[in-house]
Structures are given as C-alpha cells and as structure tokens.
Amino acid sequence: MNRIKQRFEALKQQGRKALIPYVVLGDPxxxxxxxxxxxxxxxxxxxxELGVPFSDPTAEGPVIQKAHERxxxxxxxxxxxxxxxxxxxETDFTTPVILMGxxxxxxxxxxxxxxxxxxxxxxxxxxxxxxxxxxxGEFNQQLGEAGIENIFLLAPTSTDKRQTMVxxxxxxxxxxxxLKGVTGAGNLDVVSVKQHVDHIxxxxxxxxxxxxxxxxxxxxxxxxxxxxxxVVGSVLVxxxxxxxxxxxxxxxxxxxxVSSLVAEMxxxxxN
Amino acid sequence: xxxxxxxxxxxxxxxxxxxxxxGGRFVSETLIYALDELESIYRNLKxxxxxxxxFDYDLAHYVGRPSPLYFAERWTxxxxxxxxxxxxxxxxxxxxxxxxxxxxxxxxxxxxxxxxVIAETGAGQHGVATATVAARLGLECHVFMGEEDIQRQSxxxxxxxxxxxxxxxxxxxxxxxxDAMNEALRDWVTNVDDTFYIIGTCAGPHPYPELVxxxxxxxxxxxxQQSLAQTGKLPDALVACVGGGSNAIGLFHPxxxxxxxxxxxxxxxxxxxxxxxxxxxxxxxxxxxxxxNRTYLMEDENGQIIETHSISAGLDYPGVGPEHSWLKDIGxxxxxAIDDDEAMDAFRHLTRIEGIMPALESSHAIAYxxxxxxxxxxxxxxxxxxxxxxxxxxxxxxxxDGITL
Numbered sequence: 279m280n281r282i283k284q285r286f287e288a289l290k291q292q293g294r295k296a297l298i299p300y301v302v303l304g305d306p307x308x309x310x311x312x313x314x315x316x317x318x319x320x321x322x323x324x325x326x327e328l329g330v331p332f333s334d335p336t337a338e339g340p341v342i343q344k345a346h347e348r349x350x351x352x353x354x355x356x357x358x359x360x361x362x363x364x365x366x367x368e369t370d371f372t373t374p375v376i377l378m379g380x381x382x383x384x385x386x387x388x389x390x391x392x393x394x395x396x397x398x399x400x401x402x403x404x405x406x407x408x409x410x411x412x413x414x415g416e417f418n419q420q421l422g423e424a425g426i427e428n429i430f431l432l433a434p435t436s437t438d439k440r441q442t443m444v445x446x447x448x449x450x451x452x453x454x455x456x457l458k459g460v461t462g463a464g465n466l467d468v469v470s471v472k473q474h475v476d477h478i479x480x481x482x483x484x485x486x487x488x489x490x491x492x493x494x495x496x497x498x499x500x501x502x503x504x505x506x507x508x509v510v511g512s513v514l515v516x517x518x519x520x521x522x523x524x525x526x527x528x529x530x531x532x533x534x535x536v537s538s539l540v541a542e543m544x545x546x547x548x549n
Numbered sequence: 550x551x552x553x554x555x556x557x558x559x560x561x562x563x564x565x566x567x568x569x570x571x572g573g574r575f576v577s578e579t580l581i582y583a584l585d586e587l588e589s590i591y592r593n594l595k596x597x598x599x600x601x602x603x604f605d606y607d608l609a610h611y612v613g614r615p616s617p618l619y620f621a622e623r624w625t626x627x628x629x630x631x632x633x634x635x636x637x638x639x640x641x642x643x644x645x646x647x648x649x650x651x652x653x654x655x656x657x658x659x660x661x662x663x664x665x666v667i668a669e670t671g672a673g674q675h676g677v678a679t680a681t682v683a684a685r686l687g688l689e690c691h692v693f694m695g696e697e698d699i700q701r702q703s704x705x706x707x708x709x710x711x712x713x714x715x716x717x718x719x720x721x722x723x724x725x726x727x728d729a730m731n732e733a734l735r736d737w738v739t740n741v742d743d744t745f746y747i748i749g750t751c752a753g754p755h756p757y758p759e760l761v762x763x764x765x766x767x768x769x770x771x772x773x774q775q776s777l778a779q780t781g782k783l784p785d786a787l788v789a790c791v792g793g794g795s796n797a798i799g800l801f802h803p804x805x806x807x808x809x810x811x812x813x814x815x816x817x818x819x820x821x822x823x824x825x826x827x828x829x830x831x832x833x834x835x836x837x838x839x840x841x842n843r844t845y846l847m848e849d850e851n852g853q854i855i856e857t858h859s860i861s862a863g864l865d866y867p868g869v870g871p872e873h874s875w876l877k878d879i880g881x882x883x884x885x886a887i888d889d890d891e892a893m894d895a896f897r898h899l900t901r902i903e904g905i906m907p908a909l910e911s912s913h914a915i916a917y918x919x920x921x922x923x924x925x926x927x928x929x930x931x932x933x934x935x936x937x938x939x940x941x942x943x944x945x946x947x948x949x950d951g952i953t954l
Contacts (some may be wrong), residue, residue: 333853334727334839336734337577343721355851381575382839386852408575408838412565435582435741444578458579459739 280375281425282450285324286485286506295547296451296487296507297322297498298513299540302329302345304354310529314518315366317533322544327405327509330359330379337407337461341512344519356383356392360399366399370428376403376429376450381413389417393424398448403427403450411443418447419516432478434470434531445482452478452486453509456501459490462512466491472504495546502547503549516537524549556879558805561872563820564658565841567754567880570701571871573752576841579727580734583741586755590660595763595926600656610768611685612642614649616768617843618775618932623902624919627893631925633918635905635935636772636800642729645677645908646768646796646936648700651747653764658745665744668735670912671698672862673705674937675749680714682747690714693732698862705941717797723856730840750793753894758805758870765799772932773803774798780930786921789934790913791884792828792864794873806880814873815917817859818886828857831877831884844871854886860889860945861909863937889912893949895919898940908937 299318303311315326331349335342353457356379365373377396384392384406396404404426409417411430421428427450432441435458456471457463465502477488487510488501498508517535526532566572574584594600608614616637618662625633638646651668658666667690670676676692683690699706709716715734722728730753737746749759767894776784787804789797791814796836804810819827827833837846839854847855847867859865876882885896892909895916900906907915911934918933925931939946947954 333722334731335853336840338732339735339740341720347722350853353851355853357851374561382846382848382854383852385837386848386850407577408841410574410576410578410581413573413575431578433577433579433582435579437582437585440581441576454578458741462734463739 280425280427285374293463295502296324297544298325298327298487298507298509299323299510300329300511301514302331302349303359304349305345305518306348311362311531312365313529313533314536318540321368321537323540325374327376327378328359330377330383331358332380332383336337337460338458341462341516342360346513354398360395364399374402375430376405377401378405381406389420393420395407396426398423403429405429413449434458436476441478441481446546448484449470452482452484454486454488456488456490461490463491466497468500471501495542497544498543510543562759564918567913568872568875571843571874572755572758573843574841574946576754579738584754585649588890590657590842591756591760603656609643612648614925615771616640618772618779619699623683627902628919630922630923631931633922634932636768636932638934638936640939643678643681645674645929647675647749649767650761650764650795651678651682654747654764655686659686661745663743667691667733667736667744667746668747668749669693669729673702674863677705677708679747680709680712684712685704685784691717692922693717693719693729695719695726695729697724701862721777727928750795750866751798751872752793752840752842758872761795762798765795766802767801769801769803783807783810784932785929786811786931788914788931790815791869791873792866796934798870798872800934801882804922805877814882815913815916816884816886816890817913821888826858828859829886830869830887839868841873844868847907860892863910885917891916900931906939907935908939909942911936
C-alpha cells in the first residue's frame with residue numbers, strides 16, 4: 279500500500295492531524311536539504327513535500343520564489359530531487375515524500391521516464407501546480423498505473439463541477455488552497471476554509487489538507503481542526519532564507535532552525 | 550501538404566483550447582474559474598452584432614483603421630524582385646498593432662464589470678496600449694514590467710504614468726518580459742474577483758490565444774481586401790515578425806486557407822542561431838509548458854526556461870503563441886530567423902529609402918522580406934506587416950551609434 283494512505287490511516291486511528299512541511303530542494307545549498315528532511319521527520323512531520331525548483335514558479339509568493347532562485351543558482355534540478363529522495367530512503371522507509379513543482383521539468387524528462395525514476399527513488403506522490411485535471415489525463419493515468427498518487431489542488435474559486443472532477447481523479451489527499459493568492463499570502467479566512475472543506479468532504483473520501491497562509495502554531499491548529507492536515511511552506515523557507523542571508527552554510531544550523539518551527543506546530547496540532 | 554487541405558482553420562482551437570498538441574490551459578486551479586468566466590463572456594459576445602459594431606467603431610474612430618496597405622515602390626525597385634507592400638500598423642493610435650487587441654479586451658473587461666485591469670509588458674508597447682484603453686474607460690491599470698526593461702524603455706514607462714497607469718517593477722527571475730508575465734499571473738490569482746488580465750500576445754492559457762488572434766485578425770482581413778483592390782489578386786507571400794506572434798497571427802489567419810499564399814514568420818536570431826543567444830524557439834527550441842500553454846520554448850536540459858536575447862525588447866521572449874507552434878508542425882507557415890545586425894540594417898535602410906522608421910521588431914520582417922523578394926518574380930507580391938513604428942527605439946539605435954541624446 280502507498281505510504282500516503284498508510285500514514286493517513288495511522289493518523290486517523292490516533293486521532294491526529296497531518297503536518298506536512300514544504301522545503302525547496304537545494305535551498306540554499308545542495309547539502310542542506312537531506313539533513314533538513316530528516317530533521318523535519320524527527321520533529322513530527324508526517325509527510326514531506328519537496329519543492330522542485332523552476333525558473334518560472336507562477337503560483338509562488340516572493341519567499342518561495344527566492345528559494346527557487348537560490349536553488350537554481352547552483353543548478354538544482356528535478357533529477358537532483360529524485361536522487362535526493364533515493365538517498366533519503368536509505369534510512370527512512372516510512373515517511374511519505376511528495377514532489378511539488380511545475381509541469382515543464384517533468385515534460386522535459388518525459389512522463390514515463392520520470393515515473394520510472396520516481397518509483398526507483400521511492401516517491402509517493404506528485405503535485406504539479408500547473409497541470410489541472412483537464413491537462414493531466416495522460417500523466418494521471420500513468421501515475422495511477424505506477425501506484426504514485428497524483429495530488430490535486432482545489433481553490434476557493436473551484437466550482438462544484440470542478441470539485442467533482444478533481445475528486446474523481448485525485449489520489450493521496452486533496453490539497454485545498456486556503457485563499458485566493460500565492461504561497462505565503464496573509465489573508466487566511468478560517469470561516470471560508472471550513473465551508474469549502476466541508477463541501478469537499480461530501481464529494482470524496484480522500485483526506486483534505488489545507489495549505490497557503492499558515493504561519494504558526496495557532497493558524498495551523500485553527501485550520502487542522504477543520505481538516506485532516508496542514509501544509510506549511512513559506513514560514514520554514516523564510517527562516518532558511520534568513521540564515522542564508524547571514525552567510526550560514528552549516529546544514530546543521532538549517533536543520534535546527536526549521537526543527538524549532540515544526541516542533542511548535544506539532545505541539546499546537548497535538549495538544 | 551495534403552494534411553492542410555482538410556483543415557478548417559476557423560475551427561481551431563478545439564473546445565479545450567488545443568491547437569493539435571499545443572495550447573491548452575496549464576494554470577493553477579484558482580485561475581481556472583477566471584478563464585472559464587472569460588471564455589463564457591467571449592463566446593456570448595463574439596458573434597453579438599452590437600459588440601462587433603462597438604469594436605469596429607472603436608477601431609475606425611479611435612485607432613484610425615483601416616491602416617493603409619502601402620506599395621513601397623522605391624524599396625521594391627532597389628531590392629529587385631517581388632513587389633513589396635507594407636501593412637501600416639505603425640500608423641495606428643499608440644504606434645503599433647497592440648491597440649487592436651487592447652481595445653477588444655477592454656470591451657470584454659467592461660462587460661465583466663471589473664474595474665481594474667493588469668497587463669505585462671516588455672518593450673512597453675502593450676503596456677502603453679493597455680494604459681491607453683484604461684484611461685479611456687476609466688479603469689484602474691497596473692502594468693508589470695521587468696526592472697531591466699524599465700531601465701531600457703524609460704520613455705514608454707513615462708508614457709504609461711502620464712496615462713494614469715501604475716508601473717510595477719518586477720525584480721524576480723531574469724527581470725524581463727517572462728517574469729513580468731509571471732508577476733501578472735500572481736497578481737491575477739490574488740485579485741481575481743475584481744481584476745481583468747489583458748494579455749498582450751497570442752499566448753497564455755486558453756482562451757487568450759484564440760481571442761487575441763481574433764482581435765488581431767482585422768489586420769489580415771483588411772490586407773486581403775486591400776490586396777484584391779490594389780493588385781487584383783491575393784499576395785503571393787506574407788511576412789511578419791514573431792515574438793509571441795500576435796501581429797503575425799493577425800495577418801496570417803485570414804489567409805490560412807488560401808493555399809497559394811506562402812507565409813513566413815520571422816523570429817529574433819539575436820547574436821545568431823548557432824550562438825544560443827537569441828529568441829527563436831520555433832527555430833531552435835522544443836515543446837514545453839510555460840505561462841499556461843504548451844508551445845515551443847527556449848529551455849535547458851532540465852526544463853528550466855533560459856534567458857533569451859534580442860536587440861528588440863518586444864521579441865525577447867522564450868515562448869511563442871501555441872497556434873504558431875502548430876502551424877510550424879503542419880508546415881503551413883515557415884519560421885525563419887533574422888539576427889540583430891540584419892534587423893538593424895533593415896531599420897536604417899527602410900528609414901532612408903522610404904522615410905518610414907520601423908520598430909526594431911518589425912525590422913526583422915523587413916530584413917527577411919528583402920531576402921525573399923530577390924528570389925521572387927516582379928509580378929509577384931509580398932505583404933510585410935509593419936507592426937509598429939520605430940520612434941520608441943531611437944535611444945537604442947543612438948546607443949549603438951555611440952550617441953548620447
């Protein structure tokens with residue numbers, strides 16, 4: 279069984295919510311990401327979302343855009359992401375890993391080739407921001423045959439018809455985008471999130487997780503109470519950017535910095 | 550070639566915005582709703598006589614259409630070969646073909662009731678054309694422009710400000726047109742309820758490539774009638790520059806079914822195709838996904854979009870409208886490249902022998918048309934799209950000449 283399914287079933291039995299941190303591969307340096315991933319798991323991350331850097335990340339706010347730029351500055355690529363996850367799997371067999379990114383690097387490898395490498399690396403899910411259901415048919419089918427979950431976004435603007443279409447195609451969990459905006463925006467509206475998540479639940483048995491605009495333990499808790507889990511990205515990436523700006527290069531320092539943030543969120547979700 | 554005979558070019562794109570394998574709608578979920586809304590408004594208005602009449606009225610009385618089809622007699626004589634005609638889009642209000650599209654999209658914006666419009670711009674021509682229609686309709690206007698381009702095109706930046714627009718500097722990525730488009734998409738996703746995005750070229754997510762083409766097709770419809778009236782026949786060849794490709798598709802589209810009419814899209818060869826420093830994805834790129842559509846792109850082996858180079862800011866873009874990608878693959882249009890030096894020579898030449906100063910973008914088409922004319926007979930005709938006037942480029946040209954104005 280796919281690790282994402284296993285993880286959500288375990289969480290359900292424990293009555294806990296999923297904590298899904300996001301970091302960008304190779305941000306700010308190639309040797310930082312692997313220790314950071316292990317540190318995130320140690321502090322209670324349930325699923326890891328690894329951002330694949332792209333030259334034109336249109337869905338990202340300034341914080342994550344800059345992370346993509348830092349990673350690209352030294353040539354980080356989708357192939358590197360696949361290699362890195364393979365290394366991660368040498369010591370961690372249970373934590374699900376999702377690649378989040380844009381269509382073009384995957385298209386460049388070719389869907390089938392990408393899927394072969396992803397299976398070999400131990401990747402559990404893929405979220406391609408600019409591949410909505412209308413354009414995802416072929417890729418979705420190939421991922422399904424390979425047993426890799428294709429995770430789709432739903433937004434406050436998604437119509438009933440689209441919510442149904444996404445629910446039919448999606449695997450893993452539904453990623454509900456909490457607001458109209460880019461990653462790291464500040465206009466989270468919990469009442470609206472509740473209405474939408476409740477509605478999505480009537481259409482699918484998949485877990486519903488919420489991302490965009492979650493900044494701290496309190497907002498994580500508020501959103502987790504309405505859903506099955508939270509995705510946290512910009513706040514972690516921003517912390518790493520601060521360190522990078524100060525000239526920090528030690529992977530350990532980056533791991534410690536994100537650890538304290540994730541520990542705070544874990545605590546807020548569990549207590 | 551038989552493949553083309555059975556194609557109904559007016560039925561493209563398909564219902565999902567695909568031109569063969571190209572086009573489509575590769576955007577994040579939040580924007581789908583806005584694109585659906587735009588498509589539905591456009592479908593309702595497209596064949597509405599009142600909307601069409603308003604569009605035609607604005608083109609006639611505000612833009613100054615029809616633009617002349619001018620027989621460049623001296624240029625023809627000195628070149629030797631086919632007769633060279635210029636479709637004078639440079640004579641439009643604001644000095645380029647861009648206004649045809651912004652008039653159309655502003656009318657759509659008006660129907661949505663949205664009070665704010667946004668646009669991306671490279672050289673600033675589309676930004677000016679958008680700021681112009683926004684001023685006329687009293688809409689709030691934000692134009693996204695790469696920080697690099699703001700410095701290179703200070704004249705157009707000031708024009709936009711005079712027109713009441715806010716010019717937003719874009720500091721991400723390569724700080725040029727592609728990044729301006731990224732930032733416009735980010736703004737749109739954030740302000741989707743009250744904002745209409747006026748895209749400047751025939752690229753982007755469906756339905757933009759289709760509606761921009763249809764608004765720009767006035768160029769080709771006029772050129773067709775004018776050719777018949779002035780020469781008694783259709784032209785033998787059409788030539789237009791291709792960045793995103795809106796002036797080219799506007800000229801080409803009404804002729805696509807006329808098999809006798811050859812078509813040439815001229816990309817920016819920059820320092821030369823062999824150098825990799827150019828903006829010619831149809832000549833030297835591969836299909837990929839950027840800015841909401843699948844199309845030929847300039848990218849590296851990892852699928853990252855690479856920085857392009859052209860002396861002309863309006864052609865300095867790593868992608869191209871998806872319909873051009875398709876027309877290339879089916880062989881209906883031939884895509885060629887002209888490098889910076891050839892374009893500069895054409896700019897100077899046309900200025901001196903016809904008293905017409907072409908935009909550096911259009912100069913690429915001029916340069917290729919001259920080569921083409923020499924290989925054709927004197928009883929044949931070529932229509933070249935003179936998509937914009939060159940006044941905006943004077944500072945660039947002066948700099949090349951080592952002159953500070």
